[in-house]
Amino acid sequence: MQRNYIRIVLLTAMALLTITVIVLLAKGSSEEIPEHVIQLEPSSEPIHIRVLFEQNPATEAQVSWTTTAEGDNHILYFDTEPRGGEASAYRFSSEDIHSGKYSLRPEEEGMDSWYHHAYMSNLEPNTSYYVMVETDESKSDEYYFITAPDDDRSVALLMGGDSRVGHSRIEEDNNRRKMNERMKQLFEEHPHILALAHTADYTNRAYWSELYWWLKDHYETTTASDNRLLPIIPSRGNHDLDVGFEEKFYWPNRENDFYYATQINSETVMIVLNTEISISGDQKDWLEQTLKEVRPNNRNVAVMFHKPLYPSVRAYDGSERRRRAWGPLLEEHGVDFVAVGHDHALKRTVPILNEKADPNGIVYIGDGGLGVSTREVVSDRWYLQSPGMTKSAYNVHFVEFNEDHIGITAFGMNGDVLDEFMIPADREERTSYYESILQAVSSR
Structure with missing residues (x-):
């Protein structure tokens, strides 16, 4: 009897062991290293060269690059005249470089990068700065960027978000790269474009094996x-x-958790908010104080954040907390428009005040179409009815701040115009215009 009992226990244990081995083998085979996790050869050659703007793009900027070897000496050369990459010819240089190793997950072994x-x-406004970077005598080509104006000349932004892509991230013709090519064409056609104002969600996760490809695509x-x-x-x-986002978008002595105000020109401010932290408390207090300060002194005040107040795809009730927290403040201070992402579509709302169509209201644009797969929109929502619009489409917004109006044009992946809208600068003229387009629809 006891011998049979022992035999049953042993057989059961062996069966359990066999099942465990099978499960582990199956798990191991299903967790093969993804294609986007690649082995990087150690090199001091600068890659992923880019520029970051935050609060004062007329006088401040950050030039960043990546190397796959740590390196000992890192230098930025710069000048207001092209120097053809001749290091000794640049009038200015800086060795005050913030460097560090990108955080890696265990499966990213072999992707070591810095x-x-x-x-x-103390940069000069509306000035071309020619830059070259160097790590351990490996030098980049010469590039340039242009600082923001400090006067009221026309200036433009490219606006959009949700540029994350899935398995296609390593492909040379993925949708993110296609949208980047569209932005490049607009950038070349309109030299007064200052920057890409990104409404967030760059990659599926802020892991280095994904950020690497985003930075490569943006640069190339x-x-x-x-x-x-x-x-x-x-x-x-x-x-x-994830921490990789903070490593990619480091800014010295950042005051807040990725919410700040950017002075685009002397009459235009864009407020950037963070929907991924508390939308009340410190951020809401900061928003209220900032609106009080910038609204009286700027003709144009725009706001940018990720998750919408008025979604084109997701549940309306899911945005209620944000609408309650931020909506009344934005309306009280007469924000000109709000740009958002998150829903993977295209939208422009009717002018909204107190959650109703109103000629004194705010227009919301978005909804994140820079490469991520698009979603079907819910087009019968009141705020997306004509004169508003929505569409399942890849898109980027070209937003131009002029003396007498803000022009907004949404371009598709192939360069087709998907939407056009104008916001008059004069408030009486704007109200009259909004009233006319709302009445035109209601009289049909």
Whole structure:
């Protein structure tokens, strides 16, 4: 009896062991290293060269690059005249470089890479800065960027978000690169474009094996043919919560958790908010104080963040907390428009005040179409009815701040115009215009 019992126990244990081995083998085979996790050869050659703008793009910028070897000496050379990459010819240089190793997950072994951030201050407004970077005598080509104006000349932004892609991230013709090519064409056609204001969600997760490809795509497919770099004005979304995001978008002595105000020209401010932290408390207090300060002194005040107040795809009730927290403040201070992402579509709402169509209201644009797979929109929502619009489409917004109006044009992946809208600068003229387009629809 006891011998049979022992035999049953042993057989059961062997069966359990066999099942465990099978499960582990199956798990191991299903967790093969993804294609985007590649082995990087150690090199001091600068790659991923880029420019970051935040609060004062007329006088501050940050030039960043990546190397796959740590390196000992990192230098930024810069000048207001092209120097053809001759290091000794540049009038200015900086070795005050913030460097560090990108955080890696265990499966990213072999992708060792280092970030290098060169902060620049006391720059001249509306000026071309020619830059070259160096790590251990490995030098980049010469590139340039243009600082923001400090007067009221016309200036433009490219606006959009959700540029994350899935398995296609390593492909040379993925949708993110296609949208980048569209932005590059606009950038070359409209030299007064200052930067890409990104409404967040750059990659599926802010892991280095994904950020590597995003930075590669941005550098390779948005840099103009004359080596002008397209600066980035960043915001943070729900797919950007890992430490790699902070390593990629480091800024010295950052005051807040990725919410700030950017002075685009002397009459235009864009407020950037963070939907991934508390929307009340410190951020809401900061928003209220900032609106009080900038609204009286600027003709144009725009706001950018990731998750919408008025979604085109997701549940309306899911945005209620944000509408309650931020909506009344934005309306009280007469914000001109709000740009968002998150829903993977295209939209422009009717002017909204107190959650109703109103000629004194705010227009919301978005909804994130820079490469991520698009979603079907819910087109019968009241705020998306004509004169508003929505569509399942890849898109980027070209937003132009002029003396008498803000022009907004949404372009599709193939360069087709998907939407056009104008916001008059004069408030009485704007109200009259909004009233006319709302009445035109209601009288049909």
